Amino acid sequence: MTGESSIDPDLQIYNNTKPISVEGGELRTATEKFSAEVYDRNAIPPNTSGYHIPVKWRFQQQRPAAKVLGNHCEIILNLKVRGESRDIKIEYEK
Numbered sequence: 001m002t003g004e005s006s007i008d009p010d011l012q013i014y015n016n017t018k019p020i021s022v023e024g025g026e027l028r029t030a031t032e033k034f035s036a037e038v039y040d041r042n043a044i045p046p047n048t049s050g051y052h053i054p055v056k057w058r059f060q061q062q063r064p065a066a067k068v069l070g071n072h073c074e075i076i077l078n079l080k081v082r083g084e085s086r087d088i089k090i091e092y093e094k
Helices: 065-069
Strands: 005-007 020-028 033-035 055-059 072-081 084-093
C-alpha cells in the first residue's frame, strides 16, 4: 500500500523451558495505540537458542515509522506461558 510503513522488531526469546504463545500485542506512542499483527500463532517451543517473536505493526500514514514512534514508545506483549497469561512491557527511548 502506498505510504505504508511497518515495524517488525527483532524481539527474541532465549532459554525458555516452557512453550510460549503470542496472543497479541500493542504499540503505544505518546499520542496513538496500534494493535500488533501476530503472523505466526504456533507456540514457541522450549529451546536454548533465540527464537523470534512473530509480531509487527503497520502504519498507513504518509510518514515513516520513526516519526510515528517519536522519542518514547512501549510495546505490550500478551503471552501465554504453558497456558498462563502474562503481559510483558518493553520500553524504548530515542
